Amino acid sequence: MNFVRRHDERLPLYQRLRDELSERIASQQWRPGEAILTEAELVKQFSASIGTVRKAIDMLVAEGALERFQGRGTIVRRARFDSSLFRFFRFQKESGERQVPEGRILRREVMAAPSAVASALRLAPGSEVIHMTRLRLLNGKPLLAESIWLPKEKFAALLDIDTGAFGDLLYPLYEERCGQVIASAEEDLTAEAVDEVHARLLQLQPGAPVIVVERVALGYDRQPLEWRRSRGPAEQFRYQVEIR
Amino acid sequence: MNFVRRHDERLPLYQRLRDELSERIASQQWRPGEAILTEAELVKQFSASIGTVRKAIDMLVAEGALERFQGRGTIVRRARFDSSLFRFFRFQKESGERQVPEGRILRREVMAAPSAVASALRLAPGSEVIHMTRLRLLNGKPLLAESIWLPKEKFAALLDIDTGAFGDLLYPLYEERCGQVIASAEEDLTAEAVDEVHARLLQLQPGAPVIVVERVALGYDRQPLEWRRSRGPAEQFRYQVEIR
DNA sequence: GAGTGGTCTAGACCACGGT
DNA sequence: CCGTGGTCTAGACCACTCA
Numbered sequence: 001m002n003f004v005r006r007h008d009e010r011l012p013l014y015q016r017l018r019d020e021l022s023e024r025i026a027s028q029q030w031r032p033g034e035a036i037l038t039e040a041e042l043v044k045q046f047s048a049s050i051g052t053v054r055k056a057i058d059m060l061v062a063e064g065a066l067e068r069f070q071g072r073g074t075i076v077r078r079a080r081f082d083s084s085l086f087r088f089f090r091f092q093k094e095s096g097e098r099q100v101p102e103g104r105i106l107r108r109e110v111m112a113a114p115s116a117v118a119s120a121l122r123l124a125p126g127s128e129v130i131h132m133t134r135l136r137l138l139n140g141k142p143l144l145a146e147s148i149w150l151p152k153e154k155f156a157a158l159l160d161i162d163t164g165a166f167g168d169l170l171y172p173l174y175e176e177r178c179g180q181v182i183a184s185a186e187e188d189l190t191a192e193a194v195d196e197v198h199a200r201l202l203q204l205q206p207g208a209p210v211i212v213v214e215r216v217a218l219g220y221d222r223q224p225l226e227w228r229r230s231r232g233p234a235e236q237f238r239y240q241v242e243i244r
Numbered sequence: 245m246n247f248v249r250r251h252d253e254r255l256p257l258y259q260r261l262r263d264e265l266s267e268r269i270a271s272q273q274w275r276p277g278e279a280i281l282t283e284a285e286l287v288k289q290f291s292a293s294i295g296t297v298r299k300a301i302d303m304l305v306a307e308g309a310l311e312r313f314q315g316r317g318t319i320v321r322r323a324r325f326d327s328s329l330f331r332f333f334r335f336q337k338e339s340g341e342r343q344v345p346e347g348r349i350l351r352r353e354v355m356a357a358p359s360a361v362a363s364a365l366r367l368a369p370g371s372e373v374i375h376m377t378r379l380r381l382l383n384g385k386p387l388l389a390e391s392i393w394l395p396k397e398k399f400a401a402l403l404d405i406d407t408g409a410f411g412d413l414l415y416p417l418y419e420e421r422c423g424q425v426i427a428s429a430e431e432d433l434t435a436e437a438v439d440e441v442h443a444r445l446l447q448l449q450p451g452a453p454v455i456v457v458e459r460v461a462l463g464y465d466r467q468p469l470e471w472r473r474s475r476g477p478a479e480q481f482r483y484q485v486e487i488r
Numbered sequence: 489g490a491g492t493g494g495t496c497t498a499g500a501c502c503a504c505g506g507t
Numbered sequence: 508c509c510g511t512g513g514t515c516t517a518g519a520c521c522a523c524t525c526a
Contacts, residue, residue, distance in 0.1 A: 012494080012495060012496090013496075014495080035511095038511065040510090048496080048497090049497045049498060050498080050499085051495095051498090052496060054513090055495090057512095062306075063488070065488075068512065068513090069512075070505080070511070070512045070513065071503075071504040071505035071506075071510080071511050071512065072504085072510095073511060074511090074512075079487075079488055081488070087485075183488070184488045185487045186485070187484065187487060188483070188484050189482065190478070190481060191435050191453050191478030191479075192478060193452065193453055207451060208437065209435050209437055209453030209454075234434070235436075237434060237435050238432065239432070240430065240431065241331075241431045241433075242428065242429070243323075243331070243429045243430070244307070244308030244323055256513080256514060256515090257515075258514080279492095283492080283493065292515080293515060293516045296514080298493090299514090299515095301493095312493065313493075314492070314493045314523050314524080315491080315493065315523035315525075316492065316493080316523085316524060316525080317491095317493075318493075489525100491523100491524085491525090492522100492523080493521105493522085493523080493524100494521075494522070494523090495519100495520085495521070495522095496518105496519080496520085496521100497517105497519080498516105499515105499517100500514100500515080500516075501514085501516105502512105502513075502515100503511100503513070503514095504510105504511080504512085504513095505509100505510090505511075505512105506508100506510090507509085507510105
C-alpha cells in the first residue's frame with residue numbers, strides 16, 4: 001500500500017515521511033542502535049528529493065528518536081535516562097564523574113491497580129499490576145525512595161527473577177527480560193514535607209523537605225509502560241533550566 | 245567588510261550566516277517585534293542560496309531568537325517569561341486563565357555587590373548594585389518573596405522612579421526606562437526549609453518546605469543584566485518535563 | 489496584487505568511517 | 508576505495524498577509 005495514502009494527504013510530504021518513519025521505529029522495525037534506511041534509499045522508496053528526506057529525518061533527530069553519524073548512517077536512538085536522576089539530584093563525586101546508585105528492591109507484590117496508577121498507565125480499572133518499592137543508595141547512604149508500578153501483562157517475566165538479582169538499573173532489565181523498550185518519559189516534580197515512613201527510609205528528620213518526582217515511562221509508540229514516584233531529600237536537589 | 249571574513253571561514257556558510265544574524269540581533273539592529281531582512285534580501289546580500297539562508301534562520305528560530313510568520317516576515321522574538329513563574333508555580337484560577345500576581349517593592353537600596361552577586365552579574369568585586377526586595381501576591385495572598393540585584397550602571401534610571409509606581413512586571417520597565425531588553429534567562433531550582441524571615445513574609449510555618457529559584461537574566465548579547473532569588477511555598481510548586 | 493515565508497525538486501561536491 | 512551523511516545551489520510553485 002502506498003505510504004502516502006496511509007497519511008493525511010493534505011500534510012506536507014516531509015511530515016508524512018516523518019510520520020511513516022516514526023511508525024516504523026515504534027513498530028520496532030529497527031531496534032535501538034540499528035541504522036535505518038540510508039538517505040539515498042529513502043529518496044528512492046518515497047520518490048522524494050534528498051532535501052525533503054533530510055527534513056523528515058531532521059525532525060526525528062530533534063525529537064530524540066534518531067541520531068545521525070556521518071559516514072555511518074542514521075541510528076535509532078536508545079534513551080539513556082535511567083540516570084535522569086542526575087537532572088534533579090546531585091550525586092556526583094567530587095571528581096564530577098557519575099556513579100550509578102545501588103538499587104535495592106524492598107518489596108515486590110502483585111495487586112489490583114489503584115485508580116491513580118491505572119489512569120497513569122492507561123489500564124482498565126482493577127487490572128493487575130506489579131508494585132515494587134526500591135531504595136537507591138550511594139556509598140550505603142539512602143538517596144531516593146521509589147514506588148514503581150508495572151502492568152503485569154507485559155512484565156510478568158520479572159516475577160520469575162529473584163529481586164536480589166535485579167541489579168542497579170531497571171530499564172535494561174525491562175528490555176532483556178520483557179522486551180519492553182523505554183523511549184521517553186514525562187516527569188512531574190513537586191515538593192513536600194516528608195512523612196514518617198519516608199523519613200525513616202531516607203534517614204531524615206520528620207517534616208524535612210523532600211522532592212517528589214512522578215514519572216511515566218513510555219515506549220516508542222508512546223504507550224505508558226511504567227509509573228513511578230520517587231522521593232529524595234530536597235537538600236540534594238538541584239535543577240537547571242534555560243528559558244527563552 | 246565582507247561578512248564572511250568576520251567569521252571562521254572553515255565554518256559552513258549557514259553557520260556563519262547564523263552567527264552574523266545573531267550578532268545583528270544582539271546589537272539591536274532590529275528591536276524585538278521588528279522584521280529582519282526577507283529571505284530574498286538575505287540571498288542577495290550574502291550570495292547564498294535560499295536553502296542555506298533558511299537553514300540559518302531555522303537555527304535561530306530553534307534557539308528562540310526569531311519567529312517566522314508566513315506572509316508577514318521573520319521577527320525578532322520578544323522573551324515573555326516574566327511570567328515564567330508559571331513554569332514552576334501553579335497560580336491559575338480555577339478557570340485556568342493566568343493572572344499576573346501583584347508586585348510590591350518592599351525595599352530598594354544601593355550597595356556594593358556581595359561577591360556572589362558580583363560573580364553572577366560578572367561585575368568587578370565591589371561594584372555598585374541596586375538591591376530590591378519584592379513580594380508577589382495574588383488576591384492579597386503572598387506567593388513569592390524575591391531579592392533582585394541589578395548593576396547600578398545600567399539601571400540607575402530606576403532610582404528616579406517611586407517604587408510604588410513600578411507596576412507588576414519589571415522587564416517592561418527595564419526596557420522602557422533603561423533600554424535593557426531581557427532575551428533569555430538561566431534558572432536554578434533548589435528546595436529548603438524556610439527560615440524565619442521568609443516564613444513571616446510568605447505566611448508559612450517556620451521550617452515549611454520552600455522552592456528557591458535563582459535566575460540570571462541575560463540580554464540578546466548574553467550579558468547578565470539581572471540576578472534574582474525567589475522563594476515560594478513548595479505546596480504551590482509543580483514542574484513538568486519531558487525526557488528522551 | 490505584491491510580497492512574504494513554506495514546500496519541493498534534482499542535482500553537485502565535500503568530509504568522514506570503515507574495508 | 509566505497510558508501511554514508513553534510514553542505515550548497517538555483518530554481519519552481521504554493522499559501523498566506525496586508526494594503
